[in-house]
Amino acid sequence: MASLVSCPHCGSRPKEEFTVKGAALKRPAPDAGQERWMDYVYLRDNPRGAYDEYWHHTSGCRRWLVVTRDTATHEIAASRDAALDVPETRA
Amino acid sequence: MSEYRLIHRTALSDKQPVDAAGISLTALPEGHVIHVLAEQSADMSATLEGAAAQTHSVRYVAPGQWFIVGDEPLADDAMAALLTRLTPHAAGVDQSHGRVRILARGPMVECVLAKGSGADLALSAFAVGRSTTTLIGHIAAHLTRVEDNAFEIMVLRGFAESLWDDLMRMSAEFAE
Numbered sequence: 001m002a003s004l005v006s007c008p009h010c011g012s013r014p015k016e017e018f019t020v021k022g023a024a025l026k027r028p029a030p031d032a033g034q035e036r037w038m039d040y041v042y043l044r045d046n047p048r049g050a051y052d053e054y055w056h057h058t059s060g061c062r063r064w065l066v067v068t069r070d071t072a073t074h075e076i077a078a079s080r081d082a083a084l085d086v087p088e089t090r091a
Numbered sequence: 092m093s094e095y096r097l098i099h100r101t102a103l104s105d106k107q108p109v110d111a112a113g114i115s116l117t118a119l120p121e122g123h124v125i126h127v128l129a130e131q132s133a134d135m136s137a138t139l140e141g142a143a144a145q146t147h148s149v150r151y152v153a154p155g156q157w158f159i160v161g162d163e164p165l166a167d168d169a170m171a172a173l174l175t176r177l178t179p180h181a182a183g184v185d186q187s188h189g190r191v192r193i194l195a196r197g198p199m200v201e202c203v204l205a206k207g208s209g210a211d212l213a214l215s216a217f218a219v220g221r222s223t224t225t226l227i228g229h230i231a232a233h234l235t236r237v238e239d240n241a242f243e244i245m246v247l248r249g250f251a252e253s254l255w256d257d258l259m260r261m262s263a264e265f266a267e
Binding site: 004009010011012013014016017059060061062063081083084 | 131152153154209210211216223224225226231
C-alpha cells in the first residue's frame with residue numbers, strides 16, 4: 001500500500017509526510033528542441049503498473065526521492081535518493 | 092528605540108511540566124541550536140566529534156545535515172568560533188531562537204509518541220543516539236532517543252505550544 005512509503009534515509013513512513021511531484025523523467029538537453037520539451041513538460045504515459053515518481057520527504061529528511069510505485073496495486077518496489085542514487089535524472 | 096520594553100520569555104514558560112510514573116514532559120533550557128549544512132560528500136565526522144566532545148550534543152538530521160545543541164546559551168565569540176570551525180565544507184546557521192526542545196521521559200514514552208508519529212521508535216530499531224524528523228500529528232518535529240526511555244523532541248518555536256498541548260493530551264492516560 002502506498003500509505004506507507006519507504007524512505008532510504010528514514011525508513012517506512014506514512015504518506016502524509018511526503019509530497020508527490022510526479023513522473024521522474026530524464027530532463028532533455030537545453031537545446032533539445034521545442035517538441036522534446038513539450039513532451040517533457042506536458043505529456044505523460046499514464047501506465048498501468050510500475051511508475052517512477054519524484055516524492056519529497058517534506059516532513060522528514062526533506063530529500064527528493066525517486067519512488068517506483070505500481071499504479072494499480074500501489075505497491076512500492078524501490079525508493080532511492082534522487083540526488084545521491086539516481087544521477088541520470090539530473091540535467 | 093522601541094516604545095516598549097522587550098521581554099525575553101521562553102516559548103513554554105506558561106506550561107506546567109508533567110511528572111508522572113508513566114511519562115514526564117519537561118521544556119529543556121533554550122540554550123543553543125545550530126543547524127549544520129555540509130557540502131555533498133564532505134566528511135564532517137572529525138569536526139562534529141570535536142563539537143560533541145565539548146559541551147555540545149550532535150543530532151543527525153538528513154544526509155549532510157546535523158543539529159549541534161546544548162543547554163547553555165552561547166556567547167557571541169563562542170558562537171563565531173564554532174561557526175568558523177565548520178567552514179569551509181559546511182555552514183552553520185544559528186537556530187537557537189527558532190527551535191525549542193522538549194524532553195519526554197518514562198516507560199510509556201514510545202506509546203505516547205506512537206499516537207502521533209508513524210516512525211518506528213522501538214528500541215531495537217531506534218537505538219539511543221539516533222535521530223529522525225517526523226510528523227507528530229500535523230507538526231514536524233525532530234526526535235532523538237537520548238536514553239532507553241527518553242526522547243528529546245525539537246520543534247519550531249512557533250509550534251512549541253501546540254505540540255506541548257498535543258503531547259499533554261497524548262500523555263493524559265499515563266499521567267494520572
